[in-house]
Amino acid sequence: MKSALKIDALREAVARMPNDRLSDARLAALQHLDDQGTPTTRHEDWKYTNLASVIDLSNQWLADGAESAPPGSDSATIDAVTSRFDANWLIIANGKVDLDSIALAQEAGIGVALLSDSIATFDFDAPLADLNIALLHDGLCLRIEAESELSKPIGILFIDNATAAVGVTQARVEIELAAHSEASFIEYHASSGTASHYANTVVNLDLGDNARVSYVRIQDRHHAHSQTNRLGVHLGRDSRFSHCAFDLGGKLIRNDLNIQVTGPGASASFHGLYLAGDGQHIDNHTRIDHRVGPARSRQEYRGILSEYSRCVWNGKVIVHAGADGTDAEQTNHNLLLSENAEIDAKPELEIYADDVKCAHGTTIGTLDEAALFYLRTRGLDAQEGRQLLTRAFAQIIVNMTPITAMQETISGIVADRLANLIDGVE
Amino acid sequence: MLEIKNLKVRIGDVEILRGVNLTVNAGEVHAIMGPNGSGKSTLALVIAGHDGYEVTAGTVTYQGRNLLDLEPEERAREGIFLGFQYPVEIPGVNNAYLLKAALNARRRHQGLDEIDAFEFLKLAKEKMALLGMDPKFLNRGVNEGFSGGEKKRNEILQLAILEPKLAILDETDSGLDIDALRSVAEGINSLRSPDRAIILVTHYQRMLDYIEPDQVHVLSEGRIVRSGDKSLALQLEEKGYDWLREAATA
Numbered sequence: 001m002k003s004a005l006k007i008d009a010l011r012e013a014v015a016r017m018p019n020d021r022l023s024d025a026r027l028a029a030l031q032h033l034d035d036q037g038t039p040t041t042r043h044e045d046w047k048y049t050n051l052a053s054v055i056d057l058s059n060q061w062l063a064d065g066a067e068s069a070p071p072g073s074d075s076a077t078i079d080a081v082t083s084r085f086d087a088n089w090l091i092i093a094n095g096k097v098d099l100d101s102i103a104l105a106q107e108a109g110i111g112v113a114l115l116s117d118s119i120a121t122f123d124f125d126a127p128l129a130d131l132n133i134a135l136l137h138d139g140l141c142l143r144i145e146a147e148s149e150l151s152k153p154i155g156i157l158f159i160d161n162a163t164a165a166v167g168v169t170q171a172r173v174e175i176e177l178a179a180h181s182e183a184s185f186i187e188y189h190a191s192s193g194t195a196s197h198y199a200n201t202v203v204n205l206d207l208g209d210n211a212r213v214s215y216v217r218i219q220d221r222h223h224a225h226s227q228t229n230r231l232g233v234h235l236g237r238d239s240r241f242s243h244c245a246f247d248l249g250g251k252l253i254r255n256d257l258n259i260q261v262t263g264p265g266a267s268a269s270f271h272g273l274y275l276a277g278d279g280q281h282i283d284n285h286t287r288i289d290h291r292v293g294p295a296r297s298r299q300e301y302r303g304i305l306s307e308y309s310r311c312v313w314n315g316k317v318i319v320h321a322g323a324d325g326t327d328a329e330q331t332n333h334n335l336l337l338s339e340n341a342e343i344d345a346k347p348e349l350e351i352y353a354d355d356v357k358c359a360h361g362t363t364i365g366t367l368d369e370a371a372l373f374y375l376r377t378r379g380l381d382a383q384e385g386r387q388l389l390t391r392a393f394a395q396i397i398v399n400m401t402p403i404t405a406m407q408e409t410i411s412g413i414v415a416d417r418l419a420n421l422i423d424g425v426e
Numbered sequence: 427m428l429e430i431k432n433l434k435v436r437i438g439d440v441e442i443l444r445g446v447n448l449t450v451n452a453g454e455v456h457a458i459m460g461p462n463g464s465g466k467s468t469l470a471l472v473i474a475g476h477d478g479y480e481v482t483a484g485t486v487t488y489q490g491r492n493l494l495d496l497e498p499e500e501r502a503r504e505g506i507f508l509g510f511q512y513p514v515e516i517p518g519v520n521n522a523y524l525l526k527a528a529l530n531a532r533r534r535h536q537g538l539d540e541i542d543a544f545e546f547l548k549l550a551k552e553k554m555a556l557l558g559m560d561p562k563f564l565n566r567g568v569n570e571g572f573s574g575g576e577k578k579r580n581e582i583l584q585l586a587i588l589e590p591k592l593a594i595l596d597e598t599d600s601g602l603d604i605d606a607l608r609s610v611a612e613g614i615n616s617l618r619s620p621d622r623a624i625i626l627v628t629h630y631q632r633m634l635d636y637i638e639p640d641q642v643h644v645l646s647e648g649r650i651v652r653s654g655d656k657s658l659a660l661q662l663e664e665k666g667y668d669w670l671r672e673a674a675t676a
Contacts, residue, residue, distance in 0.1 A: 374514040377474050378524060378584065379502035379531030388527075392518025392567075 003052035005038050005131075009062035014134050016066070021116045022136060029122070029133035036127045048312040048344040049254050049283040054198050054226050061168040061198075066135075074161055074192035084409055087155030087186050094160055095137050095169035095199075102140075109148025110183075115139035119174060125202075126256070128228050132170045132202045139172035144211075146178040153184035153214075153403055158201055162193035162225060171201045179208035179236070184403050185215045189229070191222035191249070199225065204232045207239040209263060214402035215243040218410070221250035223279065230256045235295075237263030242402035245272040245284070246410060248417050252281045259288040259297070261323070267296040273397040273414070274301070276309035276341070277421050283312035286330075290318065293353065294325025302397050303334045304390055305341035306421040316348040317358060324355040334364045335393050337421065383422070390418050427452045427623045428473075428493075428592055433484035435465075435472055442468045444648035445484070450592070453620040457634055457659060458627045460645035461667040466627045467511055469645070470596040474508035475501050488592065502528070503535035505591030509581040509598050511627075516568040521580070524568050525550060525587055532588060553586040556616065558609045574601030582613045593617070594625045599633035611636030631663040644670055 014030050017023070038055060039046040074093075082089045088105040090112065091098035102112050118141035122133055142154065158171050177183060187203060199221075207213055221227055227250055235241055247253055259268050274282045288297050303311045315330045334343045347360040367389055375385035391414070398411045428450040435443040442465045450456050460466050472479050473486065475498030486493040493501065516524075530540040541549070551561055559579055569577050578598050585593055595614070599607055614624065614637055626637065634642075634656060642658040643650045644667070651670055652658065662670070 368514070368516075371514045371516050373476060373498065374510065374516070375519075375524070376498035377502050377508050377510075378528035378588075379499050379535075380527055381497070381499045381531075384527075388519055388524075389516070392516060395518045 003055040003059075005055050006059045006062055007034050009059065009066075010134065013062055013066035017135070017137070021120055022133075022138065025120060025122055026134050026136065029124075029130040032124045033127055033130035033134060036130070038127050038131075045285060045314070049252070049281065053252060054228070057166055057196055057198050057226070058168050061166050064165060066168070067165075074159065077190055077192045078157065078159060081157055081159075081188055081190055082155065085153075085155060085186055085188075085406055087153040088151075089155040089157055090140060091157045091159065092140065092171045092173075094167070095171050097138055097140055105154065107151060109145045109150055109181075110154070111143040111145070113141045115141050115172060115174060117141070125232075126230065128200055129202050129230055132172055132200050135168070135170045136172055137170070139174065142173065142175045144175070144177045144181040144183045146180045148181050148183070150183055153186050155186040155188065156203075157188045157190065158199065159190045159192065160197050160199050160225065162191060162195040162197035162222070164195055166195060167197045169197070169199045171199065173203045175204065176206045177208050177211040177213060180210045181208065182212040185213065186403065186406070187215070187217040187231075189219040189221055189227060191225045194222055194224050197222075197225040199227045200229075201227070202230045202232070205241075206234045207236050207241060209237040209239065211236060211239045213239075213241050215241065216401055216403050216406055217243070217245040219245070219247045219250060219253060219255075220413075221253070223249060223251055225250055226252040228254045228256075231258070233257070233259045233268070235259065235261050235263060235266035235268060238265035239263060240266070241268045241270070243268070243270040244397065244401045245270075246397075246414070247272070247274040247282045247284070248413065250280060250282065254283040255285065257284070257286045259286075261288065261290045261292060261295045261297070264292050264294060264325075269298040269400070269402075271299060271397050271400045272301040273394055274303045274311055275394070275414070275417050275421060276303065276305045276311050278307035278309060280309045281311070282309075283314075285312070285314045285316075287316040288318070288328070289320065290323040290326040290328065291320045293323040293356070294327070295323070297328045299330045300397065300400070301332045302393065303332075303343060304337065304394060304418065304421065305334065305343060306337040308338075308340045310342040310344075312344045314344075314346045314348065315360070317350070317360075319351045319353050319356050319358065321352040323353045326353060326356040326358070328356070328358045330360045332362045333393070335390065336364065336366055337390070386422055387419060390422060391415055394418065427489060429485075429487040431485045433469075433472070433486060434482045435468060435479050436482055437479055441482075442479070442648055443472070446645070446648070446650055448643065448650060450623045450625060452591075452623055454640045455618065455624045455626065455637060457639040457642045458625060458645055459629070459631075459642060459659065459662060462629075464645045465648045466645050467596055470508055470594045470625075470627050473594055474498060474506065499531070503532050505532075507585055507588055507590035507593045509578075509585060509593065509595040511596040511600065513569050513577040513581055515570050515572070517570045519568045521566050521568050522546075522550065522564040525564075525584060528584065529587055549587060550583075553583055556586065557583055557613045559583060575603060575606040578602055579606065579610060582610050586613060586617065589617070591621065592623050592625070594627065596627045597629060598626070599628055599630065607633065608636060631659045634659045646670060
């Protein structure tokens with residue numbers, strides 16, 4: 001039989017959640033999830049990513065009593081992340097919002113509150129977003145005020161502490177940017193502990209007219225940790241969204257980036273780098289709906305795969321009827337370091353408007369032997385040459401990181417990770 | 427410095443070099459000429475250590491050592507430099523980074539201290555000025571978006587910085603306009619020295635107007651069919667290669 005989420009056990013777990021202002025939303029989400037069912041590989045969007053391991057893990061967790069892990073006490077990991085990147089850090093540990101971090105992040109121009117104090121109903125969304133609400137303890141709600149000038153980026157650290165037992169956590173952040181506001185965000189996913197874990201996160205970002213957002217996501221989960229992650233973005237008139245994502249760790253990782261262009265003059269650039277080693281599965285699904293024009297979107301994802309790893313890139317661009325003046329480009333480049341690595345790359349363009357400019361390109365290849373030979377004739381040994389070439393391939397995305405102060409540090413993290421991939425040391 | 431004896435090389439079933447003999451001494455400049463497909467580039471790549479070729483017979487001795495035993499990077503560190511006919515574009519690898527890494531790989535091998543960033547920049551700018559190169563090329567990706575002439579100049583810049591003992595320049599003159607050819611040739615001439623040997627692989631005689639070779643060899647169908655002084659190049663220019671092929675088969 002196919003893996004399916006045990007809905008009765010889930011219902012019991014939801015019933016045991018505290019009775020609070022999110023209670024109705026949890027029940028409604030549960031019902032919606034029950035109606036839809038969890039995705040299987042028969043769904044086009046999930047063709048290459050089988051959630052069976054995540055669903056089995058969730059069922060085991062439900063059977064074990066659906067206890068959340070002890071509150072994040074791994075201050076060493078938290079410090080390691082927060083000291084590396086200068087930001088006002090908000091921390092969600094094991095699906096629980098760290099209230100102290102809310103207090104520390106408050107400054108003029110930003111409002112930070114618990115989700116339960118701000119929002120009581122949610123739009124129905126994809127099944128995993130429903131699961132997210134059904135089991136959500138609480139989340140964060142951020143509002144950036146008009147004309148605000150924040151002193152630093154806002155960091156959101158999702159950290160899960162996987163001890164001996166299996167764990168499942170939900171985390172959710174809703175962000176609203178008022179018209180003419182500007183902010184930078186760092187979304188960081190970290191792990192502590194080595195037990196099996198599944199984290200399901202949802203972030204929604206609503207950009208008002210003329211709002212500007214720089215957004216960097218770094219996923220550096222432990223190799224026993226799986227994650228599904230959804231970032232939903234609404235772009236208002238003349239807003240600008242610049243995004244760069246780095247997937248470095250994790251066991252089974254699925255990222256959905258959904259962008260809705262709802263205001264003319266908006267522009268979105270969203271780029272990503274995924275580095276996969278033995279046993280990793282990293283799936284990036286992006287979708288941009290150009291509902292109005294003119295608007296511009298650019299995306300470039302790059303992947304480096306070694307040993308028995310598998311990655312998926314599916315980039316969908318939909319230009320809706322009437323969205324004339326849309327200018328959309330997408331590219332995806334993959335470097336396979338092993339014969340056992342697999343990439344499923346799928347660009348999708350659906351165009352229902354007349355006056356549009358769209359382009360896409362996908363490449364899959366191995367290291368350029370001619371370039372490697374060239375480097376060796378200059379005195380670099382083969383290992384050094386391979387490292388240099390793979391780093392160069394990745395650096396193109398690092399250089400697009402919209403929070404430029406992060407580039408050097410990210411470059412170092414990427415280089416370390418690549419050194420491990422190339423040496424086959426995990 | 428370099429002694430090649432009866433070198434036979436093939437790719438798959440195709441024999442490309444069919445018994446090449448060549449001796450190059452320190453301080454000499456040799457020109458290897460020949461028609462398309464005669465094996466000129468193969469010879470250059472085999473000396474540099476390309477693993478796409480199978481050596482089936484013969485020896486290559488460099489400074490008394492069996493060159494064929496060495497990896498390409500070991501050959502480079504021992505002072506062999508190949509200027510490529512088609513230099514590779516490597517986007518994302520900074521030109522200055524590669525130059526410095528290459529120089530330091532050689533210096534480490536020689537037991538010298540690594541050069542620091544400041545000294546390197548000074549050296550690189552000095553050599554670039556000599557070759558009439560804009561310093562902005564230092565911060566570009568290796569050959570990324572360079573024109574044909576810029577790529578060739580970049581090869582000569584590497585040559586000038588690395589100061590090898592044996593330089594093999596594979597059709598460095600192709601794709602150069604007359605001004606570029608002159609400045610590249612001046613760059614090469616400035617590197618002539620009693621302890622350095624240079625092998626110019628070329629199709630045409632025109633580079634030899636600027637760089638006077640000690641010996642000229644004609645490679646045809648995988649063999650050196652004739653050797654002589656610089657006047658041989660002029661004869662070739664006048665009569666073409668067919669004259670030699672006919673002479674060889676006669």
